[in-house]
Structure formats: C-alpha cells, structure tokens
Amino acid sequence: MSIQQAFKNKEGEVIVDLKSVATFYELKDNLANRLEAFGEGHIGTQVIINIGNRRLTHRQLREIEDILLNYGFHLKDIINSNEETKKEERVNIEENIFDEIPYYENTILINRHLRSGQKFFNEGNIVILGDINPGAEVIAGGNILVMGSLRGMAHAGCFGDETAVITAYRLSPTQLRIANHITRPPDGEKIIVDNPERARIKSGKVVIEKLKI
Numbered sequence: 001m002s003i004q005q006a007f008k009n010k011e012g013e014v015i016v017d018l019k020s021v022a023t024f025y026e027l028k029d030n031l032a033n034r035l036e037a038f039g040e041g042h043i044g045t046q047v048i049i050n051i052g053n054r055r056l057t058h059r060q061l062r063e064i065e066d067i068l069l070n071y072g073f074h075l076k077d078i079i080n081s082n083e084e085t086k087k088e089e090r091v092n093i094e095e096n097i098f099d100e101i102p103y104y105e106n107t108i109l110i111n112r113h114l115r116s117g118q119k120f121f122n123e124g125n126i127v128i129l130g131d132i133n134p135g136a137e138v139i140a141g142g143n144i145l146v147m148g149s150l151r152g153m154a155h156a157g158c159f160g161d162e163t164a165v166i167t168a169y170r171l172s173p174t175q176l177r178i179a180n181h182i183t184r185p186p187d188g189e190k191i192i193v194d195n196p197e198r199a200r201i202k203s204g205k206v207v208i209e210k211l212k213i
Contacts, residue, residue, distance in 0.1 A: 012045065012046075013045070013046045013047065013048055013076060014035075014038065014045055014046070014047045014048070014073065015047075015048050015050070016031060016034050016035075016047060016048070016049045016050070017050045018030055018031060018049060018050060018051055018052070019050050019051060019052025019053070019054075020052065024054075024056075024060055027051065027054070028063065028064070028067060031049070031064065031067055031068075032067055032070075032071075035047075035067070035068070035071040035073060036071065038071075044072065044073075044074060044121035044122075044123075044139075045072070045073050045074070046073075046074055046075075046076035047068055047073045047074065047075055047076060048076050048077045048078075048079065049064070049075070049077070049078050049079065050078075050079045051078055051079070051080060052080070053080065054080070055080070056078070061078070064078075066118070069114075069118045069119060069120060070117050070118055070119075071119075072119040072121065074121075106122075106123065106124030106125065106142070107122075107124050107125040107126070107127060107142075108120075108122045108124070108125070108126050108127070109127045109128075109129065110126065110127070110128045110129065110130065111129045111130065112128075112129075112130050113130040113131045113132075113133060113148070114128065114130065114131070114132045114133060114136035114138065114152065115133055115135075115136060116133055116134060116135025116136055116152075117135055117136070118136045118137070119136070119137040119138075119139070120136075120137070120138050120139070121138075121139045121140070122139075122140050122141065122142075123140075123141040123142075123159075124140065124141055124142045125140060125142040125143045125144070125145070126138055126140040126142075126143075126144050126145070127145045127147070128144075128145070128146045128147065128148065129147045129148070130146075130147070130148050131146070131148040131149040131150075131151065132146055132148075132149070132150045132151060132152040132153075132154065132168075132173075133149075133151055133152055134151050134152050134174055135152060135174075136152035136153070137152060137153045137154075137155070138152070138153070138154045138155070139154075139155045139158050140155070140156050140157075140158060140164070141157065141158055141159045141161065141164075142156065142157070142161065142164055143156055143157075143164050143165050143166070143167070144156045144164075144165075144166045144167070145167050145168075146166075146167070146168035146169065147169060148168070148169055148170070149168065149169065149170040149172060150166070150168035150170065150171050150172065150173050151170075151172050151173060151174065152173065152174055153173060153174055153175045153176075153177070154166050154173055154175075154176055154177070155176075155177035155178075156177070156178050156179075156199075157178050157179040158177070158179075160179050160180065161179055162178065162179045162181070162201045163200075163201075164178055164179065164200075165178070165198050165199065165200045166178065166198070166199040166200075167196065167197070167198040167199075167211070168196065168197065169196050170196075171196075171197040171199065171208065172185075173185070176199050176206055178199065178200065178201050178206055179201065181201055181204075181205060181206050182206070183199075183205075183206040195210055195211065196210075196211040197209060197210055197211060198211055
C-alpha cells in the first residue's frame, strides 16, 4: 500500500485504508507511516480507519489510539468492510476504546497517564486523572486540570483566552502556556511541590498560586 491511501475528506477528517494489510503489526506500521506523512499542523484531526475483515481486541484498539495520539490525531471511527458483500460496519469506538474517556459539554476527561511524545487537544477543557510526563503535551482552548503530576507541556486558552487556568496536584512542567503567554522553570532548578497549584494570567504574565485543600 502507498502513502496516498491516507487522505482528507471534505469534512477535514483523515481516512486511512488499511484493509489489505496482513498482520496487526503491519497495520500499526502502515498507520504510523501514513500519519507521519501528513507532517505537523494536524493536532486534533479526526481519523477514520478501514481495517477490512479484521476484528480487533480491546488492547489492539488501545494501541491504535496510542499511535494516533503520538502524532496528535484522534480516532473517530474504525470501519470493518467486507469485500464480498461490499458492506461496511462501524466499530463502536465509545464502548471499546473511549469507555475511560467520558465526554461532557466541551470537556474531555482522560483517565490515564500521558507518555512522552503523546499530544492531546480539545477545543474546551481537559481534565486528566493521571500524570502528564515529560515530553507529553496537552493543549486546550479552555482550562486544564491535572489530578496528578504535570511534568510535561500544558497550553491552556490556546485560542487566546487569558482567563484560562492550569491546575495540578504537582505542578512541575517543562513549559506552561496560557493564551500567548509562556513560562518555564529556570534551567537546572529542581522544583519541589507538596501541594496543588494553579497557573493563571495576572498583570500580563503567568503566575503560580498555591491552592488550599
């Protein structure tokens, strides 16, 4: 299969045709190659994958989701297509893969740790029940709440909302961004955090405030 078999439809979604790959290992490798071919600038783009007659386990679905997150994409649908009957069947992604990520009004809840290289984007708020590890990135149009350690990069109010905040139980980021304001700890400085903190814009700059619990 060629890279050209991944393309965008008129809705801006990426369609990836993987129905002819022989093994799941090849499917993952082909998917990564196609996503990489799109380059940067596609964070948050929805992806629809055609896997042919293949049936995926819950773990395999999670592996596919991780590959997409590594390149800044989100899984919208997986389609099973039968070449003999020409029928297509959509896999119920909500039950199989996003059962740990319930959606609220303009808010996403992520019940997992984010590893290095993973990126997550939402136009609204993002709540993470886990850690953002170094090398991971979270970008939100609204607020970011981390019920764990924030040791990667977080960007709240990415569309310019200076009222957005970033809150974490342990705030030790490599970089914080709120709207167009950026801050990062001094090189070589060891940050010791023993209580929740909140980052927000005050007097035109990012300030860190301790929170009482």
